[in-house]
């Protein structure tokens with residue numbers, strides 16, 4: 001957003017996204033003591049990777065509308081028809097027919113996406129809410145809103161899901177779905193959706209720790225959370241589709257949010273109706289009072305604002321034109337695997353666990369039993385369940401997945417390429433790359449111990465040529481969904497998993513010529529869980545208690 005508040009069009013496709021990506025790249029630099037530290041930006045820029053994290057001004061982790069009456073929600077388990085593993089790859093549920101969610105199903109999907117599942121006390125006596133989906137740095141900056149027609153148990157309206165008390169608060173009464181539909185350029189799944197979920201980020205909550213890097217993390221965290229949403233929906237055969245094309249400003253005004261402080265990350269349609277809403281009430285300005293996030297006013301983040309504005313779409317017509325261009329360019333070219341022989345995966349592991357159970361029990365795992373191999377079947381099952389294509393409003397640009405194998409049965413430790421199309425891996429180089437795994441995960445220890453580290457990369461220039469700047473958001477989201485599914489599939493098999501950051505430009509260099517020209521997007525690990533000692537756990541999770549490192 002410019003100073004005048006006008007959304008500025010980027011000069012060339014990719015300009016805004018590339019500028020943001022370059023400015024927020026992690027890289028190693030020597031500090032004054034001669035030790036390596038992580039900074040951001042391309043040389044000569046040397047920007048801090050972490051903020052000051054003033055404890056006196058720490059933002060709260062919830063958006064709380066001050067004067068709106070809560071509509072309490074039940075918490076009734078869903079009746080899942082398939083296992084968690086199957087739910088991760090079931091990508092569209094029923095091909096046709098009317099499927100209308102009621103308030104209890106929506107409540108459970110909201111809770112299993114962004115709700116609190118239990119409350120605990122950290123080793124330093126701080127209250128910790130265990131949330132359904134992990135988010136970077138436990139900064140929980142994402143919010144969910146619902147735009148619905150009349151549903152069983154819920155009148156048509158625009159609602160905010162209040163995670164802190166598991167309730168809805170009504171921002172507008174009436175059926176506003178036609179307004180959303182228009183903003184998406186009449187996207188078909190939106191036209192027939194009885195309910196539309198809107199993901200937003202109150203980014204100061206995360207930027208307090210991560211500064212401008214937060215905007216990437218919006219899509220990492222949404223990808224992680226929407227994995228829960230889609231798997232919950234698939235478990236009850238509720239159609240669900242991610243909608244990336246929408247006029248940002250229109251959805252902001254519908255929710256009454258200010259893009260200087262809260263941005264719309266994406267939409268997800270839920271269900272299918274044959275009662276199409278054709279008109280919406282007028283969009284009067286709303287400005288419901290909210291509790292301040294922090295004692296001092298939320299600061300502005302011009303780099304985030306510029307990146308978001310530069311990747312925004314302005315009108316429903318512009319969205320339609322944009323989506324048509326992406327469809328004309330489909331299918332997006334698939335990367336040819338390296339020449340080394342294909343090693344076929346054997347995804348034969350099973351698990352009867354439901355998605356609710358997996359979400360309930362999952363926790364980010366940072367300690368691994370490095371000497372115990374993960375079976376080739378489990379490894380194969382996790383990767384193939386990560387690789388499915390969720391339903392999206394535009395042709396999917398799949399990221400390329402590169403692997404560091406530390407300890408997987410039947411294959412040599414080394415670097416590999418995962419050929420998603422053909423469910424096979426290809427060796428790039430043999431070796432013990434535990435040290436490299438640590439380095440490529442910003443110096444953290446657990447990637448060296450974990451059995452596998454997966455990195456999502458993409459040729460962003462090719463993506464910009466088709467999707468424009470908006471492609472950056474989609475590429476990050478797609479790679480994060482791969483990572484989110486990988487983690488839930490690992491949890492379903494009783495393995496541990498967690499995400500990680502990386503020094504961007506070192507990742508394609510490590511994976512050699514096959515990865516050259518690509519940009520790093522996302523990374524996550526999985527492996528055999530190992531219980532940390534109380535002391536190790538305190539160190540591994542010290543950032544939850546305000547550790548500034």
Ligand SMILES: Cc1cc2nc3c(=O)[nH]c(=O)nc-3n(C[C@H](O)[C@H](O)[C@H](O)COP(=O)(O)O)c2cc1C
Nearest residue numbers: 131134135136137138220221224363364499500501
């Ligand atoms: C995209 C993503 C990246 C993450 N990166 C790291 C990381 O680099 N190091 C780390 O210790 N935890 C990382 N985490 C884990 C979060 O810290 C964790 O989700 C948060 O503390 C909440 O804990 P929970 O996942 O157990 O609910 C990451 C999580 C996500 C979703």
